[in-house]
Amino acid sequence: MDYFLSFIAAVILAGTPILFGTVGEIINEKAGNLNLGVEGMMALGACAGFMAGYLLGNPALAIAASFLAGAAGALIYAVLTVTFMANQTVVGLTLTIFGVGFSNFTGEYMLTHSANNTLKIPENVMRALGGLNIQGLSALPIAGKILFSYNIFVYLGIAVAIIAGYYLKRTKIGLSVRAIGENPAAADAAGIKVAPLKYLNIVVGGGICGIGGAYASIITCGGVWMSNSVNGLGWIAVALVIFASWNPIKAILGSYVFGAFSILKYYVPKSYIPAPNAFYDMLPFLVTALILVIASIRDSKENSQPAGCGINYFREER
Amino acid sequence: MDAEYAIECRGITKTFGTVKANDGIDLNARFGEILALLGENGSGKTTLMNILSGIYHPDSGSVHVSGKALHINSPSDAIGLGIGMIHQHFKLVEIMSAMDNIILGAKDKLQKPSSLKRKILDLCDLYGLKIDPEKKIYQMSVSERQTVEILKVLYRNARILILDEPTAVLTPQETTGLFLILRKMKEKGCCVIIITHKLNEVLEISDRVTILRKGKSVATVLTAETNEARLAESMVGRAVNLSIKRPLVERGKPALEVKNLTSLEPDGRKSLSNLNFTLYSGEMLGVAGIAGSGQKALCETLTGLSKAHAGEIAYEGVNCMGKSAAEISKLGVRLAFVPEDRLGMGLVGSMGIADNMLLKTYKSGKGAFINRKPAIRQAERIIESLDIQTPGVDAPIRMLSGGNIQKVLLGREIESRPKVLIVAYPVRGLDINTSYAIYDLLNEQKRNKTAIIFCGEDIDVLLEISDRIMVLSDGRITGIESAASLTKEDVGLMMAGMDFRDKVQA
Ligand SMILES: Nc1ncnc2c1ncn2[C@@H]1O[C@H](COP(=O)(O)OP(=O)(O)O)[C@@H](O)[C@H]1O
Ligand SMILES: [Mg+2]
Numbered sequence: 169m170d171y172f173l174s175f176i177a178a179v180i181l182a183g184t185p186i187l188f189g190t191v192g193e194i195i196n197e198k199a200g201n202l203n204l205g206v207e208g209m210m211a212l213g214a215c216a217g218f219m220a221g222y223l224l225g226n227p228a229l230a231i232a233a234s235f236l237a238g239a240a241g242a243l244i245y246a247v248l249t250v251t252f253m254a255n256q257t258v259v260g261l262t263l264t265i266f267g268v269g270f271s272n273f274t275g276e277y278m279l280t281h282s283a284n285n286t287l288k289i290p291e292n293v294m295r296a297l298g299g300l301n302i303q304g305l306s307a308l309p310i311a312g313k314i315l316f317s318y319n320i321f322v323y324l325g326i327a328v329a330i331i332a333g334y335y336l337k338r339t340k341i342g343l344s345v346r347a348i349g350e351n352p353a354a355a356d357a358a359g360i361k362v363a364p365l366k367y368l369n370i371v372v373g374g375g376i377c378g379i380g381g382a383y384a385s386i387i388t389c390g391g392v393w394m395s396n397s398v399n400g401l402g403w404i405a406v407a408l409v410i411f412a413s414w415n416p417i418k419a420i421l422g423s424y425v426f427g428a429f430s431i432l433k434y435y436v437p438k439s440y441i442p443a444p445n446a447f448y449d450m451l452p453f454l455v456t457a458l459i460l461v462i463a464s465i466r467d468s469k470e471n472s473q474p475a476g477c478g479i480n481y482f483r484e485e486r
Numbered sequence: 487m488d489a490e491y492a493i494e495c496r497g498i499t500k501t502f503g504t505v506k507a508n509d510g511i512d513l514n515a516r517f518g519e520i521l522a523l524l525g526e527n528g529s530g531k532t533t534l535m536n537i538l539s540g541i542y543h544p545d546s547g548s549v550h551v552s553g554k555a556l557h558i559n560s561p562s563d564a565i566g567l568g569i570g571m572i573h574q575h576f577k578l579v580e581i582m583s584a585m586d587n588i589i590l591g592a593k594d595k596l597q598k599p600s601s602l603k604r605k606i607l608d609l610c611d612l613y614g615l616k617i618d619p620e621k622k623i624y625q626m627s628v629s630e631r632q633t634v635e636i637l638k639v640l641y642r643n644a645r646i647l648i649l650d651e652p653t654a655v656l657t658p659q660e661t662t663g664l665f666l667i668l669r670k671m672k673e674k675g676c677c678v679i680i681i682t683h684k685l686n687e688v689l690e691i692s693d694r695v696t697i698l699r700k701g702k703s704v705a706t707v708l709t710a711e712t713n714e715a716r717l718a719e720s721m722v723g724r725a726v727n728l729s730i731k732r733p734l735v736e737r738g739k740p741a742l743e744v745k746n747l748t749s750l751e752p753d754g755r756k757s758l759s760n761l762n763f764t765l766y767s768g769e770m771l772g773v774a775g776i777a778g779s780g781q782k783a784l785c786e787t788l789t790g791l792s793k794a795h796a797g798e799i800a801y802e803g804v805n806c807m808g809k810s811a812a813e814i815s816k817l818g819v820r821l822a823f824v825p826e827d828r829l830g831m832g833l834v835g836s837m838g839i840a841d842n843m844l845l846k847t848y849k850s851g852k853g854a855f856i857n858r859k860p861a862i863r864q865a866e867r868i869i870e871s872l873d874i875q876t877p878g879v880d881a882p883i884r885m886l887s888g889g890n891i892q893k894v895l896l897g898r899e900i901e902s903r904p905k906v907l908i909v910a911y912p913v914r915g916l917d918i919n920t921s922y923a924i925y926d927l928l929n930e931q932k933r934n935k936t937a938i939i940f941c942g943e944d945i946d947v948l949l950e951i952s953d954r955i956m957v958l959s960d961g962r963i964t965g966i967e968s969a970a971s972l973t974k975e976d977v978g979l980m981m982a983g984m985d986f987r988d989k990v991q992a
Contacts, residue, residue, distance in 0.1 A: 339596070340595070340596040343586060343589070343590060343596075344590065344591060346579075346582070347579045347582070347586075347590050347591075350579045350580065350581060350582070351577070351578070351579050351580070353577055354577035354578055354579050354587075354590075355579070355590065355591065356541075356560075356561055356577075357539070357541070357561050357571070357573065357577040358561070358565075358577070358587075358590040358591030358592075358638065359560075359561050359562035359565040359566075359591040359592075359593075359642075360562070360590065360591040361560075361562065469580070469581050469624060470581050470622075475580065475581075483541060483542075484541070484542055
């Protein structure tokens, strides 16, 4: 039982960074922008979040910095695709390459200027970003562990996903955003300001991706700087968007499922399934590929990619 | 006195690349008036209306709304000024409901679905419209979609309503319904500007007509003081003969024999039931019927695009029953089809004329590489012979006007020198001049002994151009008669399914 509980807890921890990436990308795609820069924006967030925690010693500023870094990366993407109509795929991929490179470079630079060749976030920050310990609640049997034991990111992720779901589905501005993603010309003709709303969604979505990056660099790596901490999570998030059928609420479940795949190797006893570790490392990507195939077969108009996604909108074009 | 105009354009000029779409256009319309805007394809009507609705910015000239000179910088500016436009290609979000589309971008607060629904249904009652507010757009017919567009405009309290070729996609009954609504809006003091190619509609609905030719406003006349011939003349720039020729060609051998042809819809209903007819070379067979009576199924089964369920199809004695389009062409049957959906089925919008020519012929070329030279020559030939307006053989044909796109398609099909030519609604959405050019092209094919099936919606045209008329109703043939012996009323009765003359089918 205990074994199972710690598996659940580990699954949720592993799924959280993916959740941020997925929700961020959904917000992008709903506004009609296929942003393949998730990996890069997460890397930027990872770097900025870590460095803010390390240098400023403040957990809230670490999270804020990761958001701002992701948003800044997204802003570059938005300027290039929305204002200058550059190809979304190319800009997104470039953003990924840039973000990962910039993050690793900064880390390397800081390392060479550090005292003993390690970068470590101060204890007080790590404690604040560590697991919760709520009087009475966290000590409850079972529920305490699977509901009230996580770090702040886990709850923030769920909250962000729910708010994003509400924003897209129930608010007036969400309706406008969905219209832009489906048919920007129709939205424009209906009097919606297409470009500002696209900017808003891209930048906020990028910021959310950035927080996911901070999770990878701060929590997953235990407060010690490591290069490439995001390591493909952004790509899994892009695929998860499809799994979640562009619904942030479904993304919560989806990212935990993926979290489970990524930690399976620590929890399946070798004596049962004698598969090499490399197999487990590959598992999330294998499942990603399978999902992409299955999703391409499924065709429901309403739960599929926004029709205008990936195409830049220019009013005078016909 | 300026203030009496709801909307006034002075010297509007708009250039796209090298094309002067609008060249110093003057136009005005009053409240409580319906103004028709008339002009050939490409004369700049849509461009001008898009300027009024904020989609395009004019290069020069000024727009006055209710007497005030204004800059309309975006569609939301236009909506704020009470200008509502119903675009030729509807601007609706497919996966959303009618309701969501109607409130999209409207300035008021988000309201409860129930009270919103009430509000929309009230609006419907007021204007005699019918809609299910919760139905998704992609499940709607064209006329339902148009109703949603109208509601969008009404919901925003637009006082100036612009409709770009609203009747091109409607049946005659639906058009009558639309005109009723427009008259109601006029009574309520709105200003309505309507674009249509159909001269009888212009005469029926409008108070005044403004005519554009090659981007210039050439005349504005009172509808009561004009007629079809005069309108056509000022639109084209010279006198046009509005009668359609029917050259007499001696009937040749049977080109197509159809026996007991039956085809089924995916849901098992019969889309064609037990069709029997023979088409002769050098004959034009007009096919009439209300929308959805089997014209589409007929075209698609005859061309091998969909499989027939039972019966026989033979082209010049070659049995083509159950064969695909590619197999039919392998059998050496020279068959050509001009579908109603020009850019969907017929041509690739993003490619140039030359590449579209290649689509039909590349399979017969040898080796793995494509030789574009013959295609380019072919493209140049049809541009020349059919007088197609295009910047060049490689300009994407999506950029061309509807009439020119149709000429490309027809030109390509004719290049293969078909024995049987099937055309579906070849002049839909085209202006008079181009329509007559298409009729001439078809007649020329007939003179070359081609057998032609002409599916059309305008009974007058069918009666004038066809040798025989075949009427479909609910997938059955309700009559095949010599066109000269029929009246419009006869055809109408047969379209309604009445087998009123028990003549043997030819
Ligand atoms: N967005 C555009 N880009 C380039 N050319 C255009 C565009 N819109 C219209 N044109 C050109 O301007 C001319 C007028 O077109 P349009 O206003 O659509 O004519 P109409 O509605 O009278 O058929 C045509 O030659 C057309 O090809
Ligand atoms: Mg037009």
